[in-house]
Amino acid sequence: xxxxxxxxxxxxxxxxxxxxxxxxxxxxxxxxxxxxxxxxxxxxxxxxxxxxxxxxxxxxxxxxxxxxxxxxxxxxxxxxxxxxxxxxxxxxxxxxxxxxxxxxxxxxxxxxxxxxxxxxxxxxxxxxxxxxxxxxxxxxxxxxxxxxxxxxxxxxxxxxxxxxxxxx
Numbered sequence: 001x002x003x004x005x006x007x008x009x010x011x012x013x014x015x016x017x018x019x020x021x022x023x024x025x026x027x028x029x030x031x032x033x034x035x036x037x038x039x040x041x042x043x044x045x046x047x048x049x050x051x052x053x054x055x056x057x058x059x060x061x062x063x064x065x066x067x068x069x070x071x072x073x074x075x076x077x078x079x080x081x082x083x084x085x086x087x088x089x090x091x092x093x094x095x096x097x098x099x100x101x102x103x104x105x106x107x108x109x110x111x112x113x114x115x116x117x118x119x120x121x122x123x124x125x126x127x128x129x130x131x132x133x134x135x136x137x138x139x140x141x142x143x144x145x146x147x148x149x150x151x152x153x154x155x156x157x158x159x160x161x162x163x164x165x166x167x168x
Contacts, residue, residue: 049158050165058143060085063132069157070150072125078118084139090114094136101128125152
C-alpha cells in the first residue's frame with residue numbers, strides 16, 4: 001500500500017478519536033476562565049449550580065455548549081465552542097445565532113478562537129427545539145441541538161440540575 005493511501009486511511013479511521021479529543025479539550029477550555037489558573041478560593045460564595053452540557057455534530061461542525069439550566073425570563077450565558085471539522089480548527093470568524101424556540105440570541109465576536117459567549121433569556125417555559133446557526137467565511141451551517149428544558153422557576157431548574165449531576 002502506498003504511503004499516501006496509508007496516511008489517508010489512518011487519518012480517516014482516526015476521525016472519531018479526533019472528535020473525542022476535541023470534545024475533551026472543549027469541555028476543559030470552554031470556560032471563560034480557562035485562560036488563568038485559579039489562585040483564590042470560593043469558600044464564601046454559594047455553591048454554583050451544575051451547568052448543562054450539550055454536544056452536537058453538524059454537516060461540518062462540532063459544537064459544544066455549556067449553559068445554566070434555563071428558567072423562563074432569566075438571563076442565561078451560553079458558552080458555545082465550535083470546531084470546523086474539515087480543518088479541525090476552532091471557528092474564529094462568523095456570526096452565531098442560537099435559537100431556543102422562538103427566541104434568537106446572536107454573537108458575531110468570539111471571546112477567543114472557537115469560543116463565543118451568547119446571552120439571552122427565554123420567555124416561555126416548556127421544551128422548545130434549539131438550533132445553532134453559523135454564518136461566516138469558515139463555515140455556514142445549522143446544527144440541531146434537540147429539545148431544551150426551560151423551567152418555570154429557579155427551584156425546579158436547580159432540582160433537575162442536581163438530579164442530573166447525581167446520576168452522572
